Amino acid sequence: MIERTVRHLYVHLPFCAHRCGYCDFVTISGRARDHSPYIHALLREFELERHVLAPELETVFLGGGTPTFTEPSELGRLLHALPPAAEVTVEANPETVTPELALLLRRGGVTRVSLGAQSFQPKLLEVLERRAGPDAVRRAFYHLRDASFDNISLDLLYGIPGQSASDLDRDLSEVLALEPEHLSCYELEAKPGTRFTYAHGAELTHQAEAMETYFERVVETLTAAGYRWYETANFCLGPHRAAGRDLRARHNLGYWLGRDYLGIGLGAVSTIEGVRRRNTPRLAVYVTALEGGSPPAREVETLDREVRSRERLMLRLRLDEPLLLEPVESAVDHEALGRLVGLGLVRREGSGGRTALTLTPRGRLLGGGVTAELLA
Amino acid sequence: MPQDRIRNFSIVAHIDHGKSTLADRVLELTETVSGRQMRDQLLDSMDLERERGITIKAQAVRVAWKGHQLNLIDTPGHVDFTYEVSRALQACEGALLLVDAAQGLEAQTLANAYLAIENDLEIVPVVNKIDLPQASPDEAAGDLSELIGGSPEDVLRISAKTGDGVDAVLDAIVERIPPPAGVPNAPPRALIFDSSYDQYRGVVAFVRVVDGSFSTREPLRTMALDTRFEAEELGFFSPTMSPTPTLQAGEVGYVITGLKDVSKLRVGDTLTSESRSASEPLPGYKDVKPMVFAGLFPTDSDDYPELRDALEKLKLNDASLVYEPETSQALGFGFRCGFLGLLHMEIVRERLEREFDLDLLVTAPTVAYRVLTKDGAEVEVHNPAEMPSEIERIEEPYIKASVIVPREYVGAVMELCNDRRGAFDHMEYLSEQRVLLLYELPLAEVVIDFYDQLKSRTRGYASFDYDLAGFREGELVRVDVLIAGETVDALSLIAHRANAYPRGKQLVERLREEIPRQMFDVAVQAAIGSRVIARETIKAKRKDVLAKCYGGDITRKRKLLERQKAGKKRMKQVGAVEVPQEAFLAVLNLDGGKR
Numbered sequence: 001m002i003e004r005t006v007r008h009l010y011v012h013l014p015f016c017a018h019r020c021g022y023c024d025f026v027t028i029s030g031r032a033r034d035h036s037p038y039i040h041a042l043l044r045e046f047e048l049e050r051h052v053l054a055p056e057l058e059t060v061f062l063g064g065g066t067p068t069f070t071e072p073s074e075l076g077r078l079l080h081a082l083p084p085a086a087e088v089t090v091e092a093n094p095e096t097v098t099p100e101l102a103l104l105l106r107r108g109g110v111t112r113v114s115l116g117a118q119s120f121q122p123k124l125l126e127v128l129e130r131r132a133g134p135d136a137v138r139r140a141f142y143h144l145r146d147a148s149f150d151n152i153s154l155d156l157l158y159g160i161p162g163q164s165a166s167d168l169d170r171d172l173s174e175v176l177a178l179e180p181e182h183l184s185c186y187e188l189e190a191k192p193g194t195r196f197t198y199a200h201g202a203e204l205t206h207q208a209e210a211m212e213t214y215f216e217r218v219v220e221t222l223t224a225a226g227y228r229w230y231e232t233a234n235f236c237l238g239p240h241r242a243a244g245r246d247l248r249a250r251h252n253l254g255y256w257l258g259r260d261y262l263g264i265g266l267g268a269v270s271t272i273e274g275v276r277r278r279n280t281p282r283l284a285v286y287v288t289a290l291e292g293g294s295p296p297a298r299e300v301e302t303l304d305r306e307v308r309s310r311e312r313l314m315l316r317l318r319l320d321e322p323l324l325l326e327p328v329e330s331a332v333d334h335e336a337l338g339r340l341v342g343l344g345l346v347r348r349e350g351s352g353g354r355t356a357l358t359l360t361p362r363g364r365l366l367g368g369g370v371t372a373e374l375l376a
Numbered sequence: 377m378p379q380d381r382i383r384n385f386s387i388v389a390h391i392d393h394g395k396s397t398l399a400d401r402v403l404e405l406t407e408t409v410s411g412r413q414m415r416d417q418l419l420d421s422m423d424l425e426r427e428r429g430i431t432i433k434a435q436a437v438r439v440a441w442k443g444h445q446l447n448l449i450d451t452p453g454h455v456d457f458t459y460e461v462s463r464a465l466q467a468c469e470g471a472l473l474l475v476d477a478a479q480g481l482e483a484q485t486l487a488n489a490y491l492a493i494e495n496d497l498e499i500v501p502v503v504n505k506i507d508l509p510q511a512s513p514d515e516a517a518g519d520l521s522e523l524i525g526g527s528p529e530d531v532l533r534i535s536a537k538t539g540d541g542v543d544a545v546l547d548a549i550v551e552r553i554p555p556p557a558g559v560p561n562a563p564p565r566a567l568i569f570d571s572s573y574d575q576y577r578g579v580v581a582f583v584r585v586v587d588g589s590f591s592t593r594e595p596l597r598t599m600a601l602d603t604r605f606e607a608e609e610l611g612f613f614s615p616t617m618s619p620t621p622t623l624q625a626g627e628v629g630y631v632i633t634g635l636k637d638v639s640k641l642r643v644g645d646t647l648t649s650e651s652r653s654a655s656e657p658l659p660g661y662k663d664v665k666p667m668v669f670a671g672l673f674p675t676d677s678d679d680y681p682e683l684r685d686a687l688e689k690l691k692l693n694d695a696s697l698v699y700e701p702e703t704s705q706a707l708g709f710g711f712r713c714g715f716l717g718l719l720h721m722e723i724v725r726e727r728l729e730r731e732f733d734l735d736l737l738v739t740a741p742t743v744a745y746r747v748l749t750k751d752g753a754e755v756e757v758h759n760p761a762e763m764p765s766e767i768e769r770i771e772e773p774y775i776k777a778s779v780i781v782p783r784e785y786v787g788a789v790m791e792l793c794n795d796r797r798g799a800f801d802h803m804e805y806l807s808e809q810r811v812l813l814l815y816e817l818p819l820a821e822v823v824i825d826f827y828d829q830l831k832s833r834t835r836g837y838a839s840f841d842y843d844l845a846g847f848r849e850g851e852l853v854r855v856d857v858l859i860a861g862e863t864v865d866a867l868s869l870i871a872h873r874a875n876a877y878p879r880g881k882q883l884v885e886r887l888r889e890e891i892p893r894q895m896f897d898v899a900v901q902a903a904i905g906s907r908v909i910a911r912e913t914i915k916a917k918r919k920d921v922l923a924k925c926y927g928g929d930i931t932r933k934r935k936l937l938e939r940q941k942a943g944k945k946r947m948k949q950v951g952a953v954e955v956p957q958e959a960f961l962a963v964l965n966l967d968g969g970k971r
Contacts, residue, residue: 010927186923215919232921255927269928276931301931311934318925333941339952343896366895369920372940373895 003051006272007058008254011042011082012265013067013075014283017095020129021196022188026267026281027065034283035071038266039078041290045264045279046081048295052262052272057085059251066116068096072104079108087111087250089153094132097140102147112151112249113144114184120174121167124160127200128188134174141178151247153182158214160188161200161207168214172221181247183227183235185218187211215365231256232318232367256315258308274308276301306330314371320364322349322356333376345370377445379626380555384584385500386449386464388492389474390482390839394504398474398536398545399437399448405542406439406446408614436467436582436628438612441546447612447628449569449584451488458843459664459716462491463569463644466660467584467628470498470553472545473520477503477511477533481519481806483780483839489523498553499524500532502545507535519807556586556626563654564588566623566631566647568598571638573692577608579635582628583647586658589624590631595650599657603640604650608632638692664696666714667773667844668721668823669758671702671739671866672728673710675957679734680709686732687711690724697724702759706866706948706960707737712759714744718823737961739866741823746771746847761865763854765905770870771847773819776801778841783811785834792829796821797872816845820870855880855909857887858901862951866960881910883963888912890959895920898953 015035016027028034060082067075067090082088089112090105097115105113119125120134132140144152154175158168175183190197190204219229227235228248236247254261263270267281280286280297289296303311309331316323325332325348337357340346345363350356363370389395403409436449451464465471471492475481492499501520503513517531532548534541558565566583573579590596590610597604611619612629623629635641643664646657674683691697697720702712715721721741728734745757750766757763777798779789783805790800793815801814817826822842830838855876857867867887871879880902887900891914898914922933947954 187919187921189923212918215921232925233923252926255925255930261927263927267928269930271927271930278928307934310938311930314934314937315925315930340895343952345895364921366917366920368922368937369895369917369940372937373944375937375941 004054006052006260006262007054007056008251008259008261009053009057009060009082009085010251010261010263010265010268010270011046011060011062011078012064012263012268013062013070013078014038014065014266015069016064016066017069017093017131018129021199022128022191022194024191024194025065028266028283032071034287035074037287037291038283039070039074041287042078042265043081044290044293045296048290049262049264049270050083053083057083059087059089059254060085061251062088062090062110064091066091066093066096068092068101068105072101076104076108079105079110082109084109087151089114089249089251091116092140093130094137094140097143099143099146102143102149106147106149111149112153112182113149114153114155114182114249115140115144115180117141117154117175118157119160119163119167120171121163124163124167127161128157129196138178141180151181153184153249154178154180156183156185156218157188158185158218159204159207159211161203163211163214165214165217168217169221172218176221176225181237181242181245182249183222184233185222185235186233187215219361219365228320229364230320232364256319258312258315271303274303276303310375313374317357317359317367317371317374320358322358325355325357326353331376332374336373340370340373346374377624377627379558379560381443382445382447382556382626383470383549383553384447384449384468384556384626384628385470385472385549385553386451386468386492387472387474388451388485388488389472389504390476390479390485393474393476393479393482393485394536395450395474398472398502398504398534398542399450401536401539401542402439402446402448402546403437403615405539405546406441408437408439436613436630437615438618438628439614442550444550445627446546446549447584449628458487458491459662460570460643461488462495462660463567465492465495465497466658467567467569468495468497469556470500470549472500472502472549473524474502474504475516475520477505477513477516478508480512480516480810481523481780483778483812483841486523486780486812487778487841487843493524500545500548500552501526501530502532502534504534504536506533507538507540515807519810558585558587558625560588560625562587562625563652564590564647564649565654565658566590567658568641568643568645568647570643571641571695573638574632577632577634579633579638579641581631581633581641581647583623583631584628585623585625587625587654588649588652589622590647590649591622592619596631596633596647597650597653598641599646599648599654600661601640601642601645603635605633605635608634638695642695664716665744666696666698666716667744667819668715668717668741669712669744670715670721670741671704671707671710671712671759672699672725673704673707673737673739675735675737677708682732683711683728683734683736686728686734687713689732690727694724696720704761704866706864706950706955707739708948710737714758718827737957740869742870743773743818743820743823745852745870760854760868760870763868763870769849770852772850772852774816774845774848775819775822775842776845777815777817777822779813779815779830779838780806781811781813781834781838782809785837786811786813788833789813789830789838792826792833793817796826817842818848818850818872819844853904855883856903857883858899858903859887859891859950859955860898860953862953864950864955867963876904877909880904884910884912886963887959888914890963891953891955893917894953896952 014028019029088110090110091114093116117137190201222235226238226241228238230248260272266286269278277298277300286296309328313328313331347358387395439446449464451461503516506513513533517528521528565587566585568581570582592610594607609632610623644661648654696716698714699711747755748769749764750768798815798817804812851873853876855869856863884900884902897916900912901908902910925933947956
């Protein structure tokens with residue numbers, strides 16, 4: 001029996017006002033009447049699983065869906081029932097952020113809000129089927145600041161169909177003008193089977209070459225503005241602009257450092273002591289099981305040492321800090337490593353047991369391919 | 377059977393002109409096969425032959441007609457097997473020259489008819505398919521009589537399909553074709569005109585006894601290769617194997633040799649008795665040499681042992697197939713195989729893929745080059761990658777090509793032949809509509825896609841045949857392809873100096889399209905020696921990241937990377953560059969497709 005060791009908790013709130021065309025997360029649109037039974041079930045699952053949690057949590061993360069779309073009374077009930085933690089993050093969509101909601105979050109112990117801005121160009125937001133316009137994004141940001149949130153992250157998407165390089169530059173300067181503590185920048189992926197891929201897939205393929213430099217552009221602009229590119233797709237204010245605070249997303253850092261985490265809620269994933277399990281993504285199945293006092297149906301995957309080493313390699317190389325080679329040695333193709341070092345994509349420092357690997361800036365731009373090649 | 381009651385004949389015809397159908401009718405009419413046993417085109421035993429409408433292996437069938445023994449010796453219909461055809465014809469005294477009443481004479485028919493005439497055979501001209509609405513039997517009969525000399529009235533008109541006129545053909549065989557004229561009491565001599573392999577009984581020789589007679593259990597030997605064995609069984613086909621104690625002068629039949637190695641028994645060799653040995657072999661034996669070469673590689677390198685076993689098995693039935701192991705840095709382990717010609721190559725490839733369930737990568741076919749090096753050594757080169765660097769002179773094989781084509785396509789054919797470095801020899805009107813064109817062409821220009829081009833430029837009307845015409849010196853160069861500075865052996869080719877640049881350019885352009893972008897710039901070059909004649913650059917990727925990676929994504933992303941890595945392992949590594957097998961395939965197929 002695993003007891004009281006896990007320091008990271010993820011809570012999934014699947015409800016959204018509307019499912020965006022490009023989304024392939026576990027989400028449920030509308031259905032306000034489902035919110036209360038769901039929160040009820042969620043708290044039951046929490047009671048069943050809380051024994052694995054350490055007495056003091058480092059992070060709690062409420063992700064979605066759109067957690068802030070959940071009925072405010074239910075959201076408030078949930079926040080008060082969850083244990084406190086050094087970092088409590090809630091994902092929010094701009095159109096849901098009112099002064100009241102900001103206050104509710106604040107009072108519920110939330111320390112950090114991750115705001116899904118995506119873009120500041122009305123035409124691109126339309127392509128993405130986002131409801132909030134650019135003004136709503138800015139307004140939401142100010143409401144959060146007014147509620148004295150001093151750790152706000154913005155999500156930005158690039159590579160949107162029809163997005164020109166100057167559109168991207170405009171988005172970046174809009175973002176910088178708000179001075180968020182943290183930024184997540186993702187290339188839009190046309191995931192198979194989504195409505196979006198159906199509508200825009202061909203166009204995206206066509207533009208792929210033109211958009212190839214956008215990632216570099218994002219990295220250059222943000223680092224020049226004093227942000228630290230600490231993970232492949234994540235940036236935080238650098239030390240000299242952060243007054244000594246470490247503004248990296250601590251919850252996500254937990255994933256990238258290979259720490260154990262408990263996930264509760266619909267489709268949520270936990271990884272604890274080499275076992276990864278995923279809750280059912282079906283709402284009725286989930287709620288019914290927990291109403292009857294049983295844990296929800298789960299997919300279970302056992303991670304052997306090799307797999308854990310590979311994951312560690314894959315995740316750690318996303319970070320800007322050196323990775324000690326020794327613990328992941330068996331996962332590394334040494335011939336490939338030599339080749340990649342020769343190509344200036346990987347930096348190898350130290351020697352013997354202190355040998356550490358870091359991707360060079362160009363290696364980070366090609367991180368997926370580099371990691372795939374590096375895997376034994 | 378006394379020799380004056382024996383008639384040995386074969387049927388010379390173009391593909392689809394009805395040879396097999398006529399053979400079937402002969403079997404029926406002579407009651408060799410009952411109607412119930414009758415299976416259409418009985419003589420073509422292999423599925424592949426049935427599908428392609430050609431006969432690869434000759435067989436002989438004995439039938440009885442009005443107190444006579446008739447032996448029908450089947451011949452392969454294609455140019456690649458000219459030598460086999462000539463041996464089969466040598467076993468006969470006469471031949472039916474069969475022509476489709478609608479199609480008229482074709483180049484192959486002509487070539488084989490000349491071969492029959494050269495062998496002093498009595499030709500019985502037959503126009504087939506007179507039942508077809510578009511048939512013009514008079515025209516075809518006119519062409520035929522003009523070709524062999526004689527009157528159009530001597531030309532038989534039949535429909536093998538309906539059986540109309542087939543009895544007259546049998547009568548004509550008896551009346552017009554002379555009986556064998558060997559010496560019955562002389563030391564025995566038999567011509568081996570074909571062989572096949574049976575997994576239980578070993579090599580089976582198909583023979584025509586010329587002089588003397590052979591008996592079961594008699595110790596025998598072949599005169600050219602000096603292979604010795606005992607005749608385990610003698611017999612003939614009617615149409616299934618029928619054992620007989622002796623085979624006598626003039627007769628055709630089989631000898632079960634018990635030999636396990638098909639290469640010990642060569643078509644064209646003479647069989648005699650060990651104790652009553654003949655002093656002189658029959659004329660005409662020659663060692664057939666393969667002229668077309670290609671590398672055969674399994675697409676999955678794990679299949680190499682299966683490919684080796686399959687080639688061994690094929691070789692049992694096909695002495696003309698030669699192969700030796702080849703290692704390519706790009707394609708791994710495989711075999712360099714020699715074929716009599718392109719059709720032979722296609723047949724071997726199809727049999728390997730179909731009968732042995734192998735997935736093959738076949739390199740662009742090349743020919744045998746004779747190379748004189750600067751230090752005076754003479755070498756034969758079958759693989760462009762093995763072309764020596766210090767060359768004094770290269771000779772390449774030439775062919776004499778005959779093309780028969782409706783006259784409106786003469787220009788198109790001449791243009792094609794000129795493009796392929798052909799030298800015009802002469803042109804002749806076979807009839808008002810049909811023209812025979814003779815060209816000398818380098819075989820290398822023909823092995824690639826000449827036949828397809830010929831067919832497409834003449835809307836399928838041209839027929840084509842060739843004879844080897846010896847080796848000639850040529851201004852030939854080896855073009856190498858380099859990826860990131862490394863020569864890719866499988867892609868080297870030998871080209872005429874004038875074609876080297878366009879072919880090199882096309883190759884590198886195609887490779888640029890086919891090789892995925894890497895994490896660094898990759899130069900793709902074509903070079904003659906150290907001189908680069910074409911160059912393309914595959915630009916490095918600028919980004920390649922998995923955007924999001926959080927708790928729920930980890931398994932999925934890990935599997936994605938693992939798959940990516942597994943994919944990389946399947947690629948062929950040329951230096952630091954990963955080249956997918958498909959890229960080689962596309963480039964190699966290019967030579968078969970477009971030029």
